[in-house]
Amino acid sequence: MTDLQLPAWAPWAMGIGLAAFIGMVALSVRRNHGVKRSLFAAPYTLWMFIFTLLPCILIAYYAFTDANGHFTFNNFSSFWDSNYIMRENLRTVAGDEMAATVARGSVNVDTLVYSLWMAFLCTAVSLVLGYPAALFMADRKMRLGPTLVVLFIIPMWMNFLLRTIAWMSLLEDNGLINAFLQWIGIGKMQLMYNQQAVLLGMVYNFLPFMVFPIYTSLSKLDPKLAEAAQDLGCNEFRTLYKVTVPLSLPGVISGITMVFMPSVTTFFIPRVLGGGNTRMFGDLIESTFKTAGNWNLGSALSLIMMVLILISLSILRKADPNGEGGGIV
Amino acid sequence: MKKMICALLIAALMLPVCALADEVVNVFNWEDYIDEAVLEQFEQETGIKVNYMRFTENEDMIISVESNPGAFDVVFPSEYMVERLFNRGELAEINFDNIPNFANIREDLKNPSYDPGNAHSVPYMWGTLGILYNTKLVDEADVQSWSVLWNPKYAGQVLMMDSLRDTMGIALIMADPENSMNCTDFTQLSAAKDLLIQQKQAGMVKAYGVDEFKDKMVAGEGALAVVYSGDAEYAIELNEDLAYAVPQEGSNIWVDSAVIPISAKNKENAEKFIDFLCRPDIAAANVQEIGYCSPNAAAIDLLGDEYQSNPVMNPSDEVIARCEYYHDLDETWLNIYTTLYSEVLSAKVN
Amino acid sequence: MKQFLKKCYLAIILIFLYVPIIVLIVQSFNAGKSRAKWEGLSLHWYQELFTNASIMNALWVTLSVAVVATIVATVLGTLAAIGIYSMKKRPQAFMMTVTNLPNTMPDIVSGVSLMLLYIFAKVERGYFTMVLAHITFDVPYVVLSVLPKLKQMNKHTYEAALDLGATPAYALTHVIIPECKQGIVTGALLAFTLSLDDFTISYFTTSPLVQNLSTLIYSATKLGISPVYYALSSLMFVVLLVLLLIVNHRTADNK
Numbered sequence: 001m002t003d004l005q006l007p008a009w010a011p012w013a014m015g016i017g018l019a020a021f022i023g024m025v026a027l028s029v030r031r032n033h034g035v036k037r038s039l040f041a042a043p044y045t046l047w048m049f050i051f052t053l054l055p056c057i058l059i060a061y062y063a064f065t066d067a068n069g070h071f072t073f074n075n076f077s078s079f080w081d082s083n084y085i086m087r088e089n090l091r092t093v094a095g096d097e098m099a100a101t102v103a104r105g106s107v108n109v110d111t112l113v114y115s116l117w118m119a120f121l122c123t124a125v126s127l128v129l130g131y132p133a134a135l136f137m138a139d140r141k142m143r144l145g146p147t148l149v150v151l152f153i154i155p156m157w158m159n160f161l162l163r164t165i166a167w168m169s170l171l172e173d174n175g176l177i178n179a180f181l182q183w184i185g186i187g188k189m190q191l192m193y194n195q196q197a198v199l200l201g202m203v204y205n206f207l208p209f210m211v212f213p214i215y216t217s218l219s220k221l222d223p224k225l226a227e228a229a230q231d232l233g234c235n236e237f238r239t240l241y242k243v244t245v246p247l248s249l250p251g252v253i254s255g256i257t258m259v260f261m262p263s264v265t266t267f268f269i270p271r272v273l274g275g276g277n278t279r280m281f282g283d284l285i286e287s288t289f290k291t292a293g294n295w296n297l298g299s300a301l302s303l304i305m306m307v308l309i310l311i312s313l314s315i316l317r318k319a320d321p322n323g324e325g326g327g328i329v
Numbered sequence: 330m331k332k333m334i335c336a337l338l339i340a341a342l343m344l345p346v347c348a349l350a351d352e353v354v355n356v357f358n359w360e361d362y363i364d365e366a367v368l369e370q371f372e373q374e375t376g377i378k379v380n381y382m383r384f385t386e387n388e389d390m391i392i393s394v395e396s397n398p399g400a401f402d403v404v405f406p407s408e409y410m411v412e413r414l415f416n417r418g419e420l421a422e423i424n425f426d427n428i429p430n431f432a433n434i435r436e437d438l439k440n441p442s443y444d445p446g447n448a449h450s451v452p453y454m455w456g457t458l459g460i461l462y463n464t465k466l467v468d469e470a471d472v473q474s475w476s477v478l479w480n481p482k483y484a485g486q487v488l489m490m491d492s493l494r495d496t497m498g499i500a501l502i503m504a505d506p507e508n509s510m511n512c513t514d515f516t517q518l519s520a521a522k523d524l525l526i527q528q529k530q531a532g533m534v535k536a537y538g539v540d541e542f543k544d545k546m547v548a549g550e551g552a553l554a555v556v557y558s559g560d561a562e563y564a565i566e567l568n569e570d571l572a573y574a575v576p577q578e579g580s581n582i583w584v585d586s587a588v589i590p591i592s593a594k595n596k597e598n599a600e601k602f603i604d605f606l607c608r609p610d611i612a613a614a615n616v617q618e619i620g621y622c623s624p625n626a627a628a629i630d631l632l633g634d635e636y637q638s639n640p641v642m643n644p645s646d647e648v649i650a651r652c653e654y655y656h657d658l659d660e661t662w663l664n665i666y667t668t669l670y671s672e673v674l675s676a677k678v679n
Numbered sequence: 680m681k682q683f684l685k686k687c688y689l690a691i692i693l694i695f696l697y698v699p700i701i702v703l704i705v706q707s708f709n710a711g712k713s714r715a716k717w718e719g720l721s722l723h724w725y726q727e728l729f730t731n732a733s734i735m736n737a738l739w740v741t742l743s744v745a746v747v748a749t750i751v752a753t754v755l756g757t758l759a760a761i762g763i764y765s766m767k768k769r770p771q772a773f774m775m776t777v778t779n780l781p782n783t784m785p786d787i788v789s790g791v792s793l794m795l796l797y798i799f800a801k802v803e804r805g806y807f808t809m810v811l812a813h814i815t816f817d818v819p820y821v822v823l824s825v826l827p828k829l830k831q832m833n834k835h836t837y838e839a840a841l842d843l844g845a846t847p848a849y850a851l852t853h854v855i856i857p858e859c860k861q862g863i864v865t866g867a868l869l870a871f872t873l874s875l876d877d878f879t880i881s882y883f884t885t886s887p888l889v890q891n892l893s894t895l896i897y898s899a900t901k902l903g904i905s906p907v908y909y910a911l912s913s914l915m916f917v918v919l920l921v922l923l924l925i926v927n928h929r930t931a932d933n934k
Contacts, residue, residue, distance in 0.1 A: 082668065082671065082672070083668060085664055085668070086664060086665050086668040086669075089661040089662075089664050089665055090515060090665065092661065093513075093661055093662070094515050098515055098516075105668070105672060107671055107672050107675045110675060110677075111675050114677075172548075172550060173549075173550050174548060174549060174550065190485065192536075193535055193536045194678075275535065275536025275537060275538065276491055276536055276537030276538060276674065277529070277534065277536065277537070277678050278677075278678070279674050279675050284675075287671075289392075290389055290392055291386070291388045291389055291392065292388075292667055293391070293392040293395070293396075
């Protein structure tokens with residue numbers, strides 16, 4: 001584990017890749033008698049190759065090898081059956097009979113399913129809270145939009161970790177909310193160290209990512225459309241439901257993406273607000289790398305995460321083929 | 330504006346260069362585990378700059394050491410981690426000629442079973458694993474046994490330690506008092522895991538964590554917490570309702586030692602630093618700051634009666650007799666422990 | 680009435696967003712260490728903040744990494760955007776996919792993959808590797824903010840400049856870059872903010888020797904966090920707020 005084994009041809013492959021790249025650049029310069037403008041992207045391309053594509057390839061490589069660099073599917077078997085390696089180990093130290101008593105362990109799969117569920121809840125709550133907020137922000141009669149955008153951005157300047165910790169002082173047994181509850185005579189409640197607290201922390205951190213894209217697409221809408229609908233006899237609710245919401249769909253989809261993705265892989269919030277009672281997939285990846293030191297299994301888990309996200313993104317893209325939603329930018 | 334950016338850029342690039350310029354020693358120690366004034370004193374006396382870094386768990390520490398070769402000159406692993414680092418060939422042999430103050434260390438802690446021949450480690454602090462409890466909420470009779478952590482009377486009030494060996498060790502003793510905390514019997518380990526899951530699902534556990542719990546206990550956010558003796562001392566000093574007990578079934582006695590990784594770049598400075606820590610006045614200052622027991626006999630003399638009569642800081646021989654060291658597990662058993670513990674952490678609370 | 684209800688709703692959401700921050704700022708003035716008890720007003724934690732070497736060091740690391748990463752990313756990203764803009768359709772689409780890739784990767788995966796790269800290349804992790812990582816996640820944002828401005832630009836301006844005798848380099852610096860200045864500034868600001876707030880990627884790409892504020896706070900949370908960090912955070916918050924007001928004021932004046 002201490003030294004990562006790579007095949008002897010790896011440096012060669014990298015060298016050849018680099019040489020091919022430089023060759024292509026040189027060829028292109030010659031053909032165009034001078035520096036072509038598209039070559040301005042060359043340093044960037046090289047950078048992205050080294051720092052984005054290569055690391056992705058490395059993840060895939062480690063996911064399919066064992067600690068000695070041999071090809072294996074064991075990491076994926078371990079994902080499906082978290083007791084897989086333990087069973088193999090028991091076979092050597094305690095015999096087949098003992099090994100046979102170990103059932104399939106579902107730790108990794110369960111954690112993934114749980115994370116997806118939590119991310120789903122977080123996205124749903126953010127959407128329900130965020131859509132009306134975006135709608136009211138975009139309301140031209142109130143002229144609040146730009147100011148509110150700034151007001152939504154400002155909290156994000158407070159360090160993300162500290163913002164989450166601040167919730168602790170509100171939710172603790174002797175925290176402010178409990179002090180208030182006691183004062184009005186309801187009595188103390190256990191607010192922290194449970195699933196609701198984690199959900200609260202996630203919604204708190206990711207809500208602006210839902211509001212911005214929806215606001216952007218709503219404020220681009222032509223107000224005449226809604227007026228026309230009303231002239232044709234739609235009441236306000238029907239206008240909203242038949243005209244405004246469908247037209248803001250690209251923003252909604254973009255918002256869903258921007259909230260769902262970080263929620264699935266969040267790894268700090270469950271520890272602080274959940275007190276380790278709930279573990280999410282991000283925590284699992286982090287502890288596999290940092291505490292167990294198992295690069296190979298950690299890579300496999302990351303790869304599975306990446307593939308899942310790419311699949312869900314491509315599904316969402318289908319619903320928004322032109323990518324009109326846009327982000328904050 | 331341009332000039333300012335240039336200046337900032339140059340200054341930023343200078344930073345790592347500056348760090349390399351002087352004589353340094355890179356120290357990797359536990360969180361909250363030294364009197365920081367001692368570091369300044371060392372810098373003043375020797376002119377060696379101390380880069381002080383912190384970790385919270387043995388398991389995280391070893392990964393940091395292995396994946397950042399050359400980054401650390403002095404590290405403070407617990408006894409079983411000394412063993413593991415040594416077995417993996419990652420410890421440098423310490424030149425004891427440079428550490429004359431080693432003579433101050435208690436004889437019974439020299440030449441320990443985890444470092445036979447005592448060539449690679451110098452004890453820094455030692456202590457026990459036990460229960461910190463709030464006397465207003467918990468019966469003193471109850472904490473004489475680890476079973477208090479499973480006692481429905483205290484449901485939702487228990488703060489468990491998120492530490493592989495400690496938590497599994499406690500559960501092993503609970504599964505059968507005859508078990509060693511280094512048990513390698515799968516049936517017992519499996520029973521221990523089931524106990525921990527049962528404890529979690531019965532709603533006994535308020536949270537899993539490490540060092541943050543001493544402050545929670547001081548603030549009254551919990552009735553019982555599994556802690557190391559030094560953290561207990563810290564908390565008791567701040568809140569007189571708190572007390573500490575080492576259950577009768579036995580517990581872990583641990584020794585955190587200074588070691589030098591084989592990849593260390595400043596070995597001589599590291600030895601100077603270790604020797605400095607063994608000086609009686611320095612060891613005494615550290616004990617007073619952090620509340621752990623010192624293995625330094627000369628420092629204990631300096632600290633006087635108040636220290637020697639404090640059962641938390643200075644466990645009696647009777648307590649020591651019922652405790653045991655952790656020993657390192659080989660890769661196979663380590664994987665089995667880790668897998669079982671991971672199942673505990675991921676178990677759902679209903 | 681309806682307007683009032685709408686405003687109420689927005690106010691509730693804003694209260695939700697701001698309450699923890701206000702709590703944090705108030706607690707930074709608490710004389711005691713406990714989060715639960717108010718022990719009187721004091722500047723104690725602010726004093727301690729400036730004498731705490733590890734926090735000051737981490738602050739310096741955070742700021743310098745953000746500055747360096749922003750400058751490099753802005754240069755690299757602006758050039759890249761110009762390059763991508765003048766590409767043919769196929770390579771352009773490919774480059775856009777590459778640019779969007781880091782956005783679709785979760786932070787933790789980017790962090791882990793960069794860590795594997797450094798370990799693979801046997802590069803000792805620390806300040807330098809953290810800067811490289813920050814540049815990597817900053818660049819795509821610069822590209823994505825400059826590119827739309829280029830697309831808005833009149834295609835013929837550049838050619839007209841060339842026809843009037845400008846060298847391509849002169850045309851670049853005097854025609855193209857001023858045209859997309861706004862996009863460059865947006866991109867740089869975005870890069871700086873992202874870099875300042877990043878935790879996950881820094882966490883995986885640095886060693887315990889080089890801590891930025893986020894990683895320092897992370898290790899402090901395992902310990903039970905000291906109000907010094909509240910003081911720090913409140914201070915940074917106020918500084919950024921003032922900066923924003925100044926920038927806004929200046930742009931308003933220009934108009």
